[in-house]
Structure formats: structure tokens, C-alpha cells
Amino acid sequence: KQEVTQIPAALSVPEGENLVLNCSFTDSAIYNLQWFRQDPGKGLTSLLLIQSSQREQTSGRLNASLDKSSGRSTLYIAASQPGDSATYLCATERYNQGGKLIFGQGTELSVKP
Amino acid sequence: DGGITQSPKYLFRKEGQNVTLSCEQNLNHDAMYWYRQDPGQGLRLIYYSQIVNDFQKGDIAEGYSVSREKKESFPLTVTSAQKNPTAFYLCASELAGGLNEQFFGPGTRLTVL
Secondary structure, rough: OOEEEEOOEEEEEEEOEHHHHHHHEEEEEEEEEEEEEEEEOOEEEEEEEEEOOOOEEEEEEEEEEEEOOEEEEEEEEEEOOOHHHHEEEEEEOOOOOOOOEEOOOOOOOOEEO | OOOEEEEEEEEEEEOOHHHHHHHEEEOOEEEEEEEEEOOOEEEEEEEEEOOOEEEEEEOOOEEEEEOOOEEEEEOOEEOOOOOOOEEEEEEEEEEEOOOEEEOOOOOOOEEEE
16 A cells, blocks of 8 residues: 655745755555645645656756655755745555545645745 | 636535535546545545546545536535545546646535534
């Protein structure tokens, strides 16, 4: 059974700092891994999708990496801003599971001005 | 504008009542999903549908029911058999069931009085 873990559960950094969020998973038989952002009381916003054959994806100040062999993914945020404050969730999609996502519990990020 | 809508945003239910949460998408996606989110936990899959008139149970389907009569719509009914229905409910869709990005609606917060 796939288990997805995100550590730390909460992170507070000063504005302008570069930071890394971690995601680990127990079963490497995945189609892809997706990173989401969730603001309080809101739905999820997709940030990046990394296919199993890819090593990384970039979008603006965000860079996500995937290492299937070690069961790890990281989300790198450059030059953090107060507007980046939110909960970040990672989720894996396993082979032959029809799109079912297994989510981590999220990392709550606070960027202080 | 293309997207996923959920209604209502807030819903209150009395003990013993069934309630139905609406989810509509105009993205022409084949697959649709219902997740439940509890405080401090990741999302858990309730039901999913990869095609009209077909759906499968997710990890926590007990006490819930769904229908998929139209491609655009995937309503979720929370029945009186669901013992702890207070949660945030999120609907998602995907172009096809697997390998693609999932997009989420804004969510419905259900509270049992």
C-alpha cells in the first residue's frame, strides 16, 4: 500500500529565502507525482506534474524533482514571498489505479515579510 | 471560463438526513473524483468515475453514493449511514483516468448539526 509522507508539517521562513519542501513515498511504481497548493478553506491548485520518466519540472520560481529509486520528490521555491504562504501537498498516482491519487498530509508554509 | 464548480460552498445537515453535493465541470474531462479532507490529514478518495454511467469505490466509500449520468456532472450524496460526515469535500476531474493533471473545484464544507 502506497504511503506518502511530507516533512516538516509546518515551516516558517523570512521573505526572500529559498526553500525546499520534501515528499517521500513507499512504492516506486508510480505514473507521476503532482504538487498542489491549498489556501485556507479553498480547493487545490495544481502546481507541477512530474511524469515517472522525468527528473524535474519547472514553473517560474518553482522547481520540482523526482527520484523514483529513492522514493523522494522535492519542491524548491526560489526567493519566497508572503504570497507563497499556503499548504503544499504532494500526491502520487500508481500504475493501473485509474487516476487515483494518494496524498501526503501537506506542509504548511508561512513566509514572513 | 473552463473549470470545476461545486455547490453549495457551505452545507449543514441534521442527524439522519441525506444531502447531495454538486460537482460540475466544463473541461470536457472523462474522469471525475470525490475526495474528503479532514483537519490535519491529506485527502482521501471516496468515489471516482472514468466514464459516463460507470463509477468505482475509493478508499472510504461507506456511507456515500454517486451517479454519473452526464459527462459534466458527478454528484455525491452523503447518506445517514455515514457516521462522521463533517469534513471538507473536494471534487476533481482529469482528461482521462490516469497520466494527466487533476484539477480541483473550490470545495464544499459540510457540517452536521
